[in-house]
Amino acid sequence: MEQEFNPVTASDACFSESERHGLYRAIYERRDVRSQFLPDSIPADVLARLLQAAHHAPSVGFMQPWDFMVIEGDEVRASILALFEQENQKAAECFEGERNDLYRSLKLQGIVESPLNLCITCDRSRGGPHVLGRNSIVETDLFSTCLAVQNLWLAARAEGVGVGWVSILDQAQLSDALNLPDHVYPVAYLCLGYVSEFLDQPELEAKGWRSRLPLSELVHGDSWGQPLENGPLDALLRDQSR
Numbered sequence: 496m497e498q499e500f501n502p503v504t505a506s507d508a509c510f511s512e513s514e515r516h517g518l519y520r521a522i523y524e525r526r527d528v529r530s531q532f533l534p535d536s537i538p539a540d541v542l543a544r545l546l547q548a549a550h551h552a553p554s555v556g557f558m559q560p561w562d563f564m565v566i567e568g569d570e571v572r573a574s575i576l577a578l579f580e581q582e583n584q585k586a587a588e589c590f591e592g593e594r595n596d597l598y599r600s601l602k603l604q605g606i607v608e609s610p611l612n613l614c615i616t617c618d619r620s621r622g623g624p625h626v627l628g629r630n631s632i633v634e635t636d637l638f639s640t641c642l643a644v645q646n647l648w649l650a651a652r653a654e655g656v657g658v659g660w661v662s663i664l665d666q667a668q669l670s671d672a673l674n675l676p677d678h679v680y681p682v683a684y685l686c687l688g689y690v691s692e693f694l695d696q697p698e699l700e701a702k703g704w705r706s707r708l709p710l711s712e713l714v715h716g717d718s719w720g721q722p723l724e725n726g727p728l729d730a731l732l733r734d735q736s737r
């Protein structure tokens with residue numbers, strides 16, 4: 496599975512148009528999936544490719560702090576679902592009136608319907624006490640693990656596999672349910688499976704919870720809040736926001 500070492504030469508440093516198209520397609524068509532899971536299991540070779548993609552994420556000091564728990568058992572999944580129900584009830588209470596109704600109408604996990612759950616964890620002690628690049632910002636191990644999640648999420652989209660991230664879980668209870676040692680942090684609890692469809696926009700947007708923000712309002716100049724001095728970039732971003 497490991498790729499042979501192939502130095503990239505100047506002529507192929509830029510991907511071909513169809514390769515670029517494929518990459519951007521995965522980025523724009525990736526969705527968080529909760530309701531559209533099919534029961535078909537994910538073949539081992541596909542799952543192996545997804546895990547390899549995750550394992551090729553960048554990591555601070557090449558720490559590779561991730562582990563992957565492939566969770567198929569009904570019993571564990573039922574216990575995680577119970578944890579979700581409990582936390583989701585608390586989360587719903589944060590919203591009032593119509594917002595509360597809307598929140599309660601949202602389906603925010605596919606723990607049991609998806610054929611596979613995957614927990615991507617971060618071993619905070621991997622590589623010993625001094626990891627290159629992690630001296631000052633200790634959370635960089637968690638950031639690295641998130642990048643592994645994103646690699647897997649994008650590769651899954653290219654394979655036609657849906658992924659849903661469930662974070663409405665008490666972290667300590669989740670760790671207990673999965674028997675995690677103290678130094679291992681459960682970064683992402685994911686539901687995976689083939690899907691009946693990939694929605695063409697985020698489900699939270701389609702259901703009126705929240706919309707995508709205009710990128711032009713999120714790009715700053717030299718100082719926070721300062722407009723961009725790069726006129727052509729500014730114009731392009733404004734144009735795309737329409």
Ligand SMILES: Cc1cc2c(cc1C)N(C[C@H](O)[C@H](O)[C@H](O)COP(=O)(O)O)c1[nH]c(=O)[nH]c(=O)c1N2
Nearest residue numbers: 525526527529602603604660661662663697698699
């Ligand atoms: C760290 C983190 C945690 C969560 C999520 C994402 C991330 C990055 N998302 C998915 C999130 O709602 C979704 O990404 C956005 O709504 C945008 O939609 P698309 O991912 O573009 O489809 C998510 N979705 C959900 O239904 N239940 C959840 O608990 C969570 N938790």
